[in-house]
Amino acid sequence: MEQIERLAHVRYTSGDELAEALVGADALFVWDFQSSALERAWHAADRLRWVHIASAGVDPVLFPAMVDSEIPLTNSRGVFESSLAEYVLGVVLAFAKDFATSLELQQQRIWRHRESERIAGTRALVVGTGPIGRAIAQLLRAVGMRVAGIGRRAVDDDPDFGSVYPSDELRTHLPDADYVVAVAPLTPATEGMFNAASFAAMKPTARFINVGRGDLVVTPDLLAALQAKTIAGAALDVFDTEPLPADSPLWSLPNVLISPHMSADVKGWRNALVELFADNVQLWLQERPLRNVVDKQLGYVPTGAAARPAG
Amino acid sequence: MEQIERLAHVRYTSGDELAEALVGADALFVWDFQSSALERAWHAADRLRWVHIASAGVDPVLFPAMVDSEIPLTNSRGVFESSLAEYVLGVVLAFAKDFATSLELQQQRIWRHRESERIAGTRALVVGTGPIGRAIAQLLRAVGMRVAGIGRRAVDDDPDFGSVYPSDELRTHLPDADYVVAVAPLTPATEGMFNAASFAAMKPTARFINVGRGDLVVTPDLLAALQAKTIAGAALDVFDTEPLPADSPLWSLPNVLISPHMSADVKGWRNALVELFADNVQLWLQERPLRNVVDKQLGYVPTGAAARPAG
Structure with a gap:
């Protein structure tokens, strides 16, 4: 200063x-x-x-x-674009390569071979097409993922997203995505956009990644979707209450990765x-x-x- | 069949x-x-x-x-090139974004902000320039890392590696690397090439990633280097004895990620x-x-x- x-x-x-x-x-x-x-x-x-x-x-x-x-x-x-994009790619790979299970087995000294997933060819839907969403799209595309965006206005041939679909078509495009990345700004129009209906529209194998704001999500709906295996997992760096309270059930759900609002730092x-x-x-x-x-x-x-x- | x-x-x-x-x-x-x-x-x-x-x-x-x-x-x-390259990028990001600590704190329901690292601009030395090493180099380069290779013969303008240095120059180039990736075939020429002198040549902030063969490494030397913090961490998918015995000290060393020979599967x-x-x-x-x-x-x-x- x-x-x-x-x-x-x-x-x-x-x-x-x-x-x-x-x-x-x-x-x-x-x-x-x-x-x-x-x-x-x-x-x-x-x-x-x-x-x-x-x-x-x-x-x-x-x-x-x-x-x-x-x-x-x-x-x-x-300040945040590139580092946040790296974080998103990191959690995509953590899910695909099942690092959480590897670390858990390592703590128990258990050698257990599992099959993992490719990320190349999988589909990501990036919800939010500002500079951070754009950096995420560029990086995921660079490693061979297929990316689309949800933004305010439709764009057909965006250099980073390919297609950008308007927000009111979110549920139409959620079923295509293997990874759904929430990075929209929090506004009256986006608050609670990830609710029970959104999670129901996602594939049961899909992972939800929130690096935007906790209030983009209806947290009880996310919890219910994870518990019912409506979706396969979530990586959450932001929460409707921060710090995340110690008694939140999110901490201990399987297939949930929690980080303390640090993804870009x-x-x-x-x-x-x-x-x-x-x-x-x-x-x-x-x-x-x-x-x-x-x-x-x-x-x-x-x-x-x-x-x-x-x- | x-x-x-x-x-x-x-x-x-x-x-x-x-x-x-x-x-x-x-x-x-x-x-x-x-x-x-x-x-x-x-x-x-x-x-x-x-x-x-x-x-x-x-x-x-x-x-x-x-x-x-x-x-x-x-x-x-x-069969293995692309998936193995994704695994290597995954562990690079796991180190840079400190996922192991996030998971450990998550188990304890502790919210503790930390600063993480960028991967763009960091340097990887890929030891082994066959098709797997080449796929790794391509992927790391695609996300903005600076890559060099160690191979049998020197090459100045390799499309994937940029520079390939001959094996007998390994120790000259180890000090430049933030990530050292072992993916050479196991032969009489490569057995034990990662020994005390190699680890001593690496930066104290460097991470060692072995996706080649366990016997490329003198395991007691790696253990000593990790314990003395001569290097900052290791991601190991292969071991001189597999399955890794339950009493191996590698299982419980901090900053070591163990996986059961599954990186490409x-x-x-x-x-x-x-x-x-x-x-x-x-x-x-x-x-x-x-x-x-x-x-x-x-x-x-x-x-x-x-x-x-x-x-």
């Missing part, structure tokens, strides 16, 4: 003390991307002209007053987040268009978007 | 009864690729003209009398092995050149090799 401290007066604060620190502030860098403190402190934002968040998903700061304001919101698009990610913010600070001070401006109605950064600071 | 039974009189036998069954046999299909039964039964091979093995590695049937004979040996090259692999043999039976009956003829001096199939049946 040193370079930013040379350019501006910087206050560091916590969620609890945000209201006090927000008085007189021109810009806010939301480091804790899950915090809902901004909504509570909003009354104290007397001269706020810019909010930046250290994440790709912006749902915690898209409360109605923020959406209605003219204050631009920017996110950290560009490779060594150096904190530096990358601060560098992206520092670059935007430079643009902001020069009154040039900011990078990664969120369309607050859509709830994410439309491709190629940039904006001038407000006020 | 039905199609073969229509073409020839087929006897099925076990290792113990091989000598009896071998009398009068023209061809032998060695299904148990780890069996040393052929050497013990060799005296009974009164008219044997062809041996085929259901594996890529041929070390168990390359005993001196077989090497010295004019009987051609063919292997199952073509995807659903349908047995059928693929029989089909390859059946194709060769057709060629053999027509006295046409066989596929996958092993150079018994080298101990593997040189690129593009074919041969007519002997006798």
Whole structure:
């Protein structure tokens, strides 16, 4: 943050003390991307002209007053794409090669040969066609998987997805997929899109991978689908409650891989987040268009978007 | 095997009864690729003209009398390449994304965020440049890793490896690698090539992946290197003794992933092995050149090799 401290007066604060620190502030860098403190402190934002968040998903700061304001919101698009795509490929391979069973047998010192699965030729449906979904599609395609996307609008010849189908056709395309990857932004339109009907539409051999947001999923429906073997497994990095409570039945379901919202967080990610913010600070001070401006109605950064600071 | 039974009189036998069954046999299909039964039964091979093995590695049937004979040996090259490459990519990602710790914490219902690693830009040294090594190189390169090979002869501009360095330069190139993949055939030249000096040449952050043969490695040296943290981890699918004995210290070393010689065995692999043999039976009956003829001096199939049946 040193370079930013040379350019501006910087206050560091916590969620609890945000209201006090927000008085007189021109810009806010939301480091804790899950915090809902901004909504509570909003009354104290007397001269706020810019909010930046250290994440790709912006749902915690898209409360109605923020959406209605003219204050631009920017996110950290560009930091997470490649590492998150690697994580998704990793869990695809973990399922196909049955690493969880290998590790379990290893703990018991049991040598038990099993047959595994190829990933080449299998089908992935990536739900969410933003930069992260696109990076996932590119990587899965690079290893020989057949990829399609679910996005806002249909596209016939997308370079990464091939076909992108519109969201209202989700259930039409779920039955084709061996792997369903949830990476859509959390918006009123996507909340709970993975529900009992969605899981019922999937193959009994399919695996569900959530690297988007926990609230894309109706968790009791996912639990029921896993318990009834409506689907074959799930890799979950995000949850409707985080940390995942110790008494959640998800922890101990067979064929479920749990990780603690870390899929994109490779060594150096904190530096990358601060560098992206520092670059935007430079643009902001020069009154040039900011990078990664969120369309607050859509709830994410439309491709190629940039904006001038407000006020 | 039905199609073969229509073409020839087929006897099925076990290792113990091989000598009896071998009398009068023209061809032998060695299904148990780890069996040393052929050497013990060799005296009974009164008219044997062809041996085929259901594996890529041929070390168990390359005993001196077989090497010295004019009987051609063919292997199952073509069945294992792609699935084995996927397995190697899977363990690379399992290390980079620290899946073993995630699974361990999951069992304890502990939510603990950690930072993981990118694989793009990391360096893999693939030791063995046959078809399996080549498939591994292609796949690792497809996901953005930097790959080099160790082979019999130096090559400057190999399409898959970029650079192939000769085996006697192994230790010169080990220090560059983040992942060292052992996939060389087991021959007198490669036996024990991964010894204390090799591990000492590797980075302390490097991972060693053995999908070749257990005897490529001096196991006590590998154990010592893992215990002393000379290297950061190992993924082992093959062992000098298989099944790996329950009292082997390898089972419980941290950062070691054990699998039971299954890396290439995807659903349908047995059928693929029989089909390859059946194709060769057709060629053999027509006295046409066989596929996958092993150079018994080298101990593997040189690129593009074919041969007519002997006798």
